[in-house]
Amino acid sequence: MARIRLTEILVGAFMVLGFVALFFLAMRVSNLSLASAENGYSLSARFDNIGSLRVRAPVSMAGVRIGRVTQIGFDQETYQAVVTMHIDAQYDQIPSDTFANIFTAGLLGEQYIGLDPGGSPDMLSAGDRIEFTQSALVLEQMIGQFLLSKAEEGGE
Amino acid sequence: MGPALTKPVSSCGAASETSQAPGADVLVRVRGLHFHRGEQRIFDGVDLDIPRGLVTAIMGPSGTGKTTLLKLISGQLRADAGTIEVDGREIGSLSRSELYALRTRMGMLFQSGALLTDLNVFDNVAFPLREHAKLPESVLRKLVLIKLEAVGLRGAVALMPSELSGGMARRVALARAVALDPMMIMYDEPFTGQDPISMAALVSLIRQLNDASGLTSIVVSHDVAETAAIADRIYIIANGQIMASGSAEQVAASDSAWVRQFMDGEPDGPVHYHYPAAPLEQDLLRSAVH
Amino acid sequence: MLDSLAGLGRGGLAALASLGRAHLLLWGIIGGLPSMLLRPRLLIAQIYNLGVLSLLIIVVSGLFVGMVLGLQGHYVLSQFGAAESLGVMVAASLVRELGPVVSALLFAGRAGSALTAEIGLMKATEQLSGLEMMAVDPVKRVLTPRFFAGLLSMPLLAALFSAVGVIGGWFVGAGLLGVDDGAFWGQMQSKIDFHEDVLNGVIKSLIFGLVVTWIALFEGYDTSPTSTGVSRATTRTVVHAALAVLGLDFILTALMFGG
Numbered sequence: 001m002a003r004i005r006l007t008e009i010l011v012g013a014f015m016v017l018g019f020v021a022l023f024f025l026a027m028r029v030s031n032l033s034l035a036s037a038e039n040g041y042s043l044s045a046r047f048d049n050i051g052s053l054r055v056r057a058p059v060s061m062a063g064v065r066i067g068r069v070t071q072i073g074f075d076q077e078t079y080q081a082v083v084t085m086h087i088d089a090q091y092d093q094i095p096s097d098t099f100a101n102i103f104t105a106g107l108l109g110e111q112y113i114g115l116d117p118g119g120s121p122d123m124l125s126a127g128d129r130i131e132f133t134q135s136a137l138v139l140e141q142m143i144g145q146f147l148l149s150k151a152e153e154g155g156e
Numbered sequence: 157m158g159p160a161l162t163k164p165v166s167s168c169g170a171a172s173e174t175s176q177a178p179g180a181d182v183l184v185r186v187r188g189l190h191f192h193r194g195e196q197r198i199f200d201g202v203d204l205d206i207p208r209g210l211v212t213a214i215m216g217p218s219g220t221g222k223t224t225l226l227k228l229i230s231g232q233l234r235a236d237a238g239t240i241e242v243d244g245r246e247i248g249s250l251s252r253s254e255l256y257a258l259r260t261r262m263g264m265l266f267q268s269g270a271l272l273t274d275l276n277v278f279d280n281v282a283f284p285l286r287e288h289a290k291l292p293e294s295v296l297r298k299l300v301l302i303k304l305e306a307v308g309l310r311g312a313v314a315l316m317p318s319e320l321s322g323g324m325a326r327r328v329a330l331a332r333a334v335a336l337d338p339m340m341i342m343y344d345e346p347f348t349g350q351d352p353i354s355m356a357a358l359v360s361l362i363r364q365l366n367d368a369s370g371l372t373s374i375v376v377s378h379d380v381a382e383t384a385a386i387a388d389r390i391y392i393i394a395n396g397q398i399m400a401s402g403s404a405e406q407v408a409a410s411d412s413a414w415v416r417q418f419m420d421g422e423p424d425g426p427v428h429y430h431y432p433a434a435p436l437e438q439d440l441l442r443s444a445v446h
Numbered sequence: 447m448l449d450s451l452a453g454l455g456r457g458g459l460a461a462l463a464s465l466g467r468a469h470l471l472l473w474g475i476i477g478g479l480p481s482m483l484l485r486p487r488l489l490i491a492q493i494y495n496l497g498v499l500s501l502l503i504i505v506v507s508g509l510f511v512g513m514v515l516g517l518q519g520h521y522v523l524s525q526f527g528a529a530e531s532l533g534v535m536v537a538a539s540l541v542r543e544l545g546p547v548v549s550a551l552l553f554a555g556r557a558g559s560a561l562t563a564e565i566g567l568m569k570a571t572e573q574l575s576g577l578e579m580m581a582v583d584p585v586k587r588v589l590t591p592r593f594f595a596g597l598l599s600m601p602l603l604a605a606l607f608s609a610v611g612v613i614g615g616w617f618v619g620a621g622l623l624g625v626d627d628g629a630f631w632g633q634m635q636s637k638i639d640f641h642e643d644v645l646n647g648v649i650k651s652l653i654f655g656l657v658v659t660w661i662a663l664f665e666g667y668d669t670s671p672t673s674t675g676v677s678r679a680t681t682r683t684v685v686h687a688a689l690a691v692l693g694l695d696f697i698l699t700a701l702m703f704g705g
Contacts, residue, residue, distance in 0.1 A: 004487070004491075007490065007491060007494045008490055010494055010498050011490050011493045011494045011497070011498060013498075014493065014494075014497050014498045014501065014599075014602070015493075015602065017501075017602070017606060018497075018599075018601070018602025018603070018605055018606055019602070019605075020609075021602070021605040021606040021608070021609035021610075022601075022602070022605040022609075022644075022648070024609045025541060025605055025608055025609055025612075025644050026640055026644055028631070028635070029537050029541065029608075029609075029612055029634055029635065029638050029644070030541075030635065030638040030639060030640040030643060030644050056639070058636075065636075230579060232575065232578055232579075256581040256583075257581070259578075259579060259580070259581040260580075260581045262579070263579075264576075264579040266572045266575065266576055266579075267572070268571055268572055270571060270572040270573050270575065270576035271573075271576075272573055272576070272577075273568075273571070273573070283580065284580045284581075287580065287581070287582055288581065329576075332580075
């Protein structure tokens with residue numbers, strides 16, 4: 001009987017260890033935060049070119065992550081990309097004339113949305129559209145422009 | 157109430173409930189049994205009667221399917237054709253739960269004992285009681301000890317199966333087989349590989365159990381001397397057929413060549429000594445040519 | 447020529463029959479769940495056999511795999527000046543792939559082969575027949591607790607493997623190789639997603655646990671009751687389980703992370 005008791009205790013310890021490991025993975029390794037994603041609101045923005053922006057890319061303001069991109073769609077009538085993003089609930093003071101830019105993190109990094117605040121006294125609320133956007137910089141277009149400007153310079 | 161409480165504790169020598177004289181009634185009735193395994197026809201139209209309350213021996217050369225017969229009677233295997241009736245119920249027509257209910261009234265002693273290796277002797281004998289009879293632990297304990305006492309192993313109650321000798325393991329398995337006071341016990345080669353002392357113990361146990369509790373015993377064996385000493389009826393099976401049947405004296409006095417070869421232990425006779433092959437000269441000459 | 451074709455056909459049919467038997471056995475095993483819940487002692491004993499006794503090999507292997515990941519990862523990443531992403535690399539590799547897969551392979555080798563040998567021996571010593579004769583369904587009594595114990599233990603073991611591996615990687619990276627401690631954990635925490643990475647890893651390990659335990663139990667139950675039969679069955683368990691885990695891993699990875 002004492003052997004059975006010991007077995008049960010060890011099994012219990014094993015289960016606890018396993019769940020602690022899972023908890024550790026969830027809390028310390030992944031980005032699960034207790035301020036969960038249920039509170040917050042959605043905003044949308046339209047871009048001519050989103051470059052390599054992906055779903056789950058961060059949305060930052062002044063370098064601080066305030067939300068994530070949740071959906072990327074395409075409008076067949078205006079031929080624009082429609083980006084939906086989720087903003088954490090605590091950041092509800094975003095002016096309605098804010099600029100949404102697509103920046104690149106580091107030289108080779110992934111792309112993210114950076115918000116430049118405007119000066120309007122009205123704030124964006126759930127479901128609003130950010131009117132002012134700047135598309136991602138496409139490397140080929142930049143090179144093309146650079147070559148063109150170099151050619152013009154040389155021509156003069 | 158589990159079966160253990162409806163019948164009197166049988167190992168104390170109380171008489172069985174059925175008031176008929178032993179042998180008057182047939183417990184297992186086999187008719188027209190056909191069974192094959194792979195290419196081999198194990199049973200080719202076999203008829204058997206196992207009378208209630210007696211010890212019936214099924215004997216024959218190795219490999220004739222004696223163990224298969226036990227498995228067919230207990231429903232572990234399905235016959236190709238024919239009927240097997242146990243206590244009036246046809247085995248092939250029973251549902252799973254009905255078959256299981258019937259099996260609680262059958263006990264089987266396997267050749268190796270087949271004790272559960274992770275339980276000790278007490279728990280092994282208590283196993284069928286714990287599974288099928290709802291008994292309080294104190295009653296169960298007394299019952300297990302009584303069963304073990306009947307086979308002479310009450311002192312071994314705390315040992316593990318790995319600590320038992322072969323003969324002791326078989327006796328514990330026997331105690332387990334009678335734990336639920338079954339109506340019949342099947343013994344699969346109980347005497348194989350036993351030393352004379354444990355052999356004698358087993359032989360007398362089988363007879364005592366049968367008489368004391370009005371059990372029906374089916375003993376499958378090829379140990380002629382031991383089996384003939386305790387059997388009331390004998391069947392000899394070879395080549396998928398019954399070669400001889402009757403009481404021990406009748407079979408011993410039979411003049412069939414088969415029976416004589418088997419009972420007298422002759423190396424050659426209807427069961428050939430030599431495996432079928434081409435003539436010796438042919439084989440030897442052939443290898444000389446190559 | 448015709449003979450080998452016929453042999454191939456026979457082999458194929460035999461494999462199909464095997465697969466069928468395995469599925470029938472699985473139904474029988476799952477059907478034993480209600481009666482097993484009445485006897486939790488059986489389940490607990492099996493979790494001990496399969497889970498607790500595998501702890502040592504899982505934890506030690508996880509530690510070493512994590513440490514090697516830290517070493518190798520640092521070597522490659524520092525060439526691109528991206529050594530600070532070591533945390534992400536170690537954690538992603540472990541949680542998404544190495545945790546579930548390697549622990550499943552180790553589980554197949556340690557616990558799977560033990561299961562097959564145990565069941566095969568029970569068959570060879572007629573214990574399973576004995577249970578049948580005592581009107582106890584051996585599948586429900588013997589196989590079901592082992593199946594659910596394997597199913598439950600596997601995700602826990604995989605999580606332990608990943609967790610210990612991350613710590614091992616941290617020890618090597620931040621402790622020995624000088625990667626910034628804050629960057630290690632910070633980047634990891636922002637890049638590793640709970641739903642996408644951790645949960646998917648758990649789902650993988652559940653599926654692996656199911657498959658490995660199923661194969662181990664089937665091979666033991668189906669083996670011919672001789673000593674060569676049991677040893678062959680044990681080998682088959684390890685080989686088939688390993689192949690199944692790797693094949694399923696490819697399919698699952700494509701489904702989960704392919705997008």
